[in-house]
Amino acid sequence: ADLSRLPVYEPGLAEVVGEARGRNLFFSTDVDGAIAGADMVFISVNTPTKTYGKGKGMAADLKYIELCARQIAAASTSDKIIVEKSTLPVRTAEALKSILHNTGNGVNFHILSNPEFLAEGTAIADLHSPDRVLIGGENDGAVRALVDIYASWVPRERILTTNLWSSELSKLTANAFLAQRVSSINAISELCERTGANVEEVARAIGTDSRIGPRFLKASVGFGGSCFQKDILNLVYIARSYGLEEVAHYWEQVITMNDHQKQRFADNIVQTMYNTVSGKKIAFLGWAFKKDTNDTRESAAIHVADA
Template identity: 60%
Template sequence: MEVHKISCIGAGFVGGPTMAVFAYKCPDLQISCLDLDPEKISRWNSNELPIYESCLLEIVQNCRGRNLSFSNDVSNEIKNSNIIFICVNTPTKTYGEGAGCAFDLTYLESSVRSIASVLKDCTDKKIIVEKSTVAVRTAEIIEQILTHNAPGLDFSVLSNPEFLAEGTAVNDLLNPSRVLIGGKNEEAIETLANLYARWVPRTKILTTSLWSSELSKLCSNAMLAQRISSINSISAVCERVGADIDEVSTVIGTDERIGNKFLRTSVGFGGSCFTKDVLCLVYICESIGLTDVANYWRQVIIMNEFQRNRFTKCIITSMNNTLKNKHIAMFGFAYKKNTGDTRETAACYVASTLLEEGAIIHVYDPKVTRQMMLNEMNLHKFLDFISADKHLITETNPYEAVKNSSAILVLTEWDCFKDFDYTRMFQDMLKPAYIFDGRNLLNHSALREIGFRVIALGKSDFRDFRFC
């Protein structure tokens, strides 16, 4: 099957970068990224992109206006496309059956119905690519909607899940560890595989059934989340027995059967995928009668909440259970470094608890705006009990954030945090001056030499602070 044009419905964290890299690597193809949000499209057509990813702006600038476009004109772009990617949000349901666990497929179903409406009289072959993270057998839903609403359409549905890590998305697209394509139609599978093969070695392009592809994506994220919760659980053990989590994780990681990835303790995982995908796996297991399996995976989420809660409790107890009107500097609000994404960030949960205690929080994050912080706090209804203007303050200068503060919290592992002048910061803080390192990022020995009381995850020092 010949391909001249590719479209993608959804210009978010996945759709935008994916289409940009396709345009960059396939200059002979026309690539169109579509979204109904006019503001988002406007930003994709500017030099202030709606998301931050290293090297993304350069690639967009290189291709935009040549073979890459961003548009709201979904109907016309779909009509002329050979391959249509569906890259829309599939959030967790907040209502009805499966609330809190199952995926809400509203946006996906709406996209498929739009495709069917536009293509109902089309005589050309079309490949519909499911790139959104979905529950198993969602491809069947897509097939049913298209079959009933565009009965004459010659189409194939493929599953091609993304395996991007925010902060390294462009590199993950340019140098993927694997590309997974699931489907029934061999010609359609080969067509998409040939496009990826322009820059991805064939040995890294894996093909499976539709259902294996859909489940593999959920399981990949669940396994990664499990590793984070596992090492975080060990950090609590280290604190009680006098061991050092960094030493323990190094030893564990040298075992080639285990490897050293995702073995760094933290205040807990965040982002748009891990919690959502693990809970969807839990729901699937419950739905098919595998209660014990569901309980196993639910424990990954429980452990993540445990880590966040005990870190926050440590801050409160270490500061004499008295935070009212105390100023606290928070370094980092994004859920991880090299991204401005705040979805499910641990910082949101920590901040909400400290605000309930009456603290005044000064947040510095190099890539997160005040509005992004407030949006995330509002999403979880964490602003109902505070005046945001008075108690949650965003700073553009880290040295301003620490003035007259009682503590510094490190909640994102931005590399720039390691380069700050902490001697200068110490002089501007109230004493005793605390640093609660939720990422084990900083040089704790040097900070103690300056005079800070440093509390870090998985260290035996926590025994002195009744950390639990």
């Protein structure tokens, strides 16, 4: 197979696929047959922000998850462990359970949450040596089965087990905290420009504080990618749905700051060009949302170009 034609660009991915394909990695279009023969099924489909109906613009669209659950239910003839890999709002497992357990065919399903912490651009290194693997579930046997898979290469002390809801919420919270750091340094960058301070020097000064650390403190046009904005909006929606208005407003501000930074960057370009870009050629060096990926989802470059 021509591994140079993988649809996703990720450093080291082609080598991993090349080594595993035909040994313990197989691709099939017989989905029902694959489900029927499996002991454990991972759901790794997209969960974009809803563009319609209740929760439009904030809540996660679970139609792909639901379609997966229905197909698994229809194709299963033996007990299965179902693993949520997709980033999901808290309590999605409830919906999965409801669909899977009401099939009437006597099959038992155990649902686990195993959120994905691989970062684009460093996903293979993150896979080989993760900071932690998080597994949430209520059935000890099912949790142990997934722990044993990871334990073949991940030290046991890095495999954290929690209840289902803690695991689901931890993924959203981790991304919200990282995005918050980006928005925080970007807010300071605007202050630096007005006062004559250098934001890189400020970032270095605070980054050497061991309580803060240096990562995610690089002032920029703002964060992009398929996760940060989507996950924070999801967090905001969940908080609002429970009536936690202050919590929702707090996290919403991270997005507001990010949008402001992108717009400010675009405005600065126009201002530098004497307030007109008519008839002028502007080159964008980089269209993906960050280096070492071909993913352009929510890329700040797109917003700047549109502005």
